[in-house]
Amino acid sequence: MKARVTDHLKTAFFIITLLSAGSSEHDLFLRFCGTWRHGRNPLSLNINVSKGCVGISVSANESSLSVHGSITAGCQRFNEIPLDKYGFHSEEDTDFCLQWEPLLDQLMLEVGETNLILCPPSSPAQRCCTDLSLGPNTPEAEHGIVSGKIQTDLIRSQTVTSYTFKGLFTNCKVLCDQANQTYVKGFHNTQHPCAQRSEKEMKKGFSGEKFSSNSTPTVYIPPVVKPAMKIQSKVSVTFYKNNSLFEVGYREFKLLKDVVEITVENEVITNLPEPIRIVFDHDVIPRNHKRKCVSWDTRKDPLKVNWLVDGCRTNEIGAQHTECQCDHLTYFSVLVQLENGPVRHLLPLTVITSVGCAASFFSCIAVIVFFCRNRRRSKEQSITIHMGLALSLAFLSLLFFLTGVLANMEVENMCTWVGAMLHYALLSSLTWMGIEVFNTFWLVYMVFRSSPSPFVWFLIGFVLPAVPVVTLAALGDIYGTVEIVPAENISDPYRMCWIKVTDQRALLAHYFTTMTILAILVSSGVIMLFLVYWKIRTRDEWKQNRVAFLSIWGLSCLFGTTWGLIFLNYDPLSDFILFLSCFLNSFQGLFLMLRFCILDWIRKQANRCFEQWAGPNCGNGGVASRFCYYRARIGFFAIIPEEVSRTSSSLI
Incomplete structure (x- = not known):
């Protein structure tokens, strides 16, 4: 009995440590927020993110907000984005938050009311850049970042030009295993922090592949997914759960807790003659709540989540199962209508x-x-x-x-x-x-x-x-x-x-x-x-x-x-x-x-x-x-x- 109590205490302590709201200088999951005090010039966002674990800095001046650093396992992005395309104006100061989740290799920036995806989620690598610590202070300035905070803890109330965070490598597999064990033991109020990834080599004569387990959707990959010009290639299926990145911004819709990403190495696959099939298992959905299979479209704006029904067909298999048949590869899930559903035509x-x-x-x-x-x-x-x-x-x-x-x-x-x-x-x-x-x-x-x-x-x-x-x-x-x-x-x-x-x-x-x-x-x-x-x-x-x-x-x-x-x-x-x-x-x-x-x-x-x-x-x-x-x-x-x-x- 005493050993069981000890295990529960250790598990609870791990959860508090892993997902705590910034109670110390070092954070596994960084959430840095502040207010951007800028001028009246046109505003822009500068992104320079590369692989490594040196650290990351957030700086601002009268016309631009910059995110620079080497912090990711596989993501690289170099962009200068005018913010007027998202409806920003320079008359007032702008609130922002930068969020880093190393177990998903995911970097998000919230500017005003717009969420921008600097690095989309992916399966965990061998080493994660975590244990971020605050670097040295910078001098005060007229334009810059006001009231910088880590989680809810105020760092400085003055206006400074930048904040720097240094990172250290941590074994991702250990953290994911501990988090998965915590999730299975019944702490369901905790989000599942890691993705589960499966890969399959598609060699000559590839006849299709089925990916499934007890806790993930069932995915069937048809033979036509293999590129005809290559002798062999690799298909990857990644399963995500409870990731807030994928949530839609409408009250009348709810996204299922499961999201599936399907990719082929170094290939863009569209217009498949035979669709891929994904069967989602979920709680009972009432008949008056319509379901739609959707995919994440990155063509319109790669920095934002745009769920579209194009290219997918929905097959409702009872109240607890939904099959999606799609002719392309990207992220997939099911949108459930809660109130007023989408209007056709x-x-x-x-x-x-x-x-x-x-x-x-x-x-x-x-x-x-x-x-x-x-x-x-x-x-x-x-x-x-x-x-x-x-x-x-x-x-x-x-x-x-x-x-x-x-x-x-x-x-x-x-x-x-x-x-x-x-x-x-x-x-x-x-x-x-x-x-x-x-x-x-x-x-x-x-x-x-x-x-x-x-x-x-x-x-x-x-x-x-x-x-x-x-x-x-x-x-x-x-x-x-x-x-x-x-x-x-x-x-x-x-x-x-x-x-x-x-x-x-x-x-x-x-x-x-x-x-x-x-x-x-x-x-x-x-x-x-x-x-x-x-x-x-x-x-x-x-x-x-x-x-x-x-x-x-x-x-x-x-x-x-x-x-x-x-x-x-x-x-x-x-x-x-x-x-x-x-x-x-x-x-x-x-x-x-x-x-x-x-x-x-x-x-x-x-x-x-x-x-x-x-x-x-x-x-x-x-x-x-x-x-x-x-x-x-x-x-x-x-x-x-x-x-x-x-x-x-x-x-x-």
Whole structure:
């Protein structure tokens, strides 16, 4: 018993020593942080890292931050990188952190909010450059590094030009074996610090190879991986666990704990005719959490982790196994959707939305002008309601068309205001559609009762939606920039101004305002459509297919029932529903304009037929008079099924 306790104490001591937060001058795992005090010149990053174990220095001046040294086992990098490509500006001081993990030969630099990978992880070498100690102090300067820290321990609060750390070689295998033993014994709160690497010589007649163990994914390498021009070459498979470098920067995604790197010595392998296969074993993943096999693409920016689905196919084998089939070699893993998954076909959906919103905006303006010109000839209140709906839809279409541009403007609080206005425009449009539903019910079923005045409608349609928006804006941190991630490239999200649905409070506000009003509108609109159908189902005009279509189509535009497609977005028709919803709702303003144009044309035709039917040429009761009569009836019916002529003219 005493020996067992002693073993646990030794293990715990090793963990504390290995992963401690910088309690001494010497650190196995270096994390050096500070603030870069620079000038107003364009900023750059200078990297000069080579193999060896002399040490590493971090220096800074008014225009550049430099990382120089000989510290790695296999990584070499010489770059001068302008930082404006990452959105840095020279107006303010910049925080940074340099992190060195010798057991992975991994060097990372965090500048501001950007993580740069100076040396990607690799399997452990024979000797690791560890036990880093702080070198001599440097004199103070106007520009340089302020408040340098090792882990959380402050070194100097003054501004100095550089910090130097000297390294010593340590046996990597001993450290990895001790760390692996610690991990196996049950200290699962500790990250697995070492990679596991397997290699295989691919000689002539190579027929493929399978790599697997109890704690790693299963990898099958097909024969086509061997380069045809070489007699023999070497394929390497490296397994990583719990490495924070690979984590994605989106809350709605989570990367599996296993990451696999597959390489062929001195070769770049792409477009394989037979894919490599990797089977990941994991905990149970719910069915509503989608999985995607991804690979690390270094073509766009070798200093950043960009997970792409290109070149990989996902095969879900139950809830605990996922197979990835990929046609190239790099790092591989599986992304799991936690909340809102990536949007498929985001580019065509964005194009449809932009074109639809532009068309809807100009169409709504045309509708408003049309009703303003005809308002003097008619005092019916429905015109006022139609104008309110057109005005709110025009505002909504304009904001939605511009939100992508405004979200990328570097203006303080710009997206907060735009998001709040967009939310107000949407609530106002939905409210006016609800008013259309109520107005139709009133005119059809309350024929002999006076309806509310236009002032009441404007108060409800424009003032009432502002109440929740102002309340949420006063709470703060509800509106802002939202990123919509495309499934084709998760590293290049579409930015817009909206409610921050990743925040718990904002998500509740979204459901209690937008989704609640939308559910009420769609349900009441469907009920009203059914009541209208029930009222007129026995009429002769309903047998006219064209008339039935015009009636349902026109009322659906007014009642906003097309928004109900949002609640039907489920597989296997999710893509079809998404495109249909995007098209119908984006072009809603255009559809309303077409509806009112058709109604105006039908009204003129109906008046002409009535004049002919009542005139001397149509008074003989022949075919012409019957045709004119039914055409007039059909024309009014296409507008809305009326009980009396007063209500029919009110609904035009």
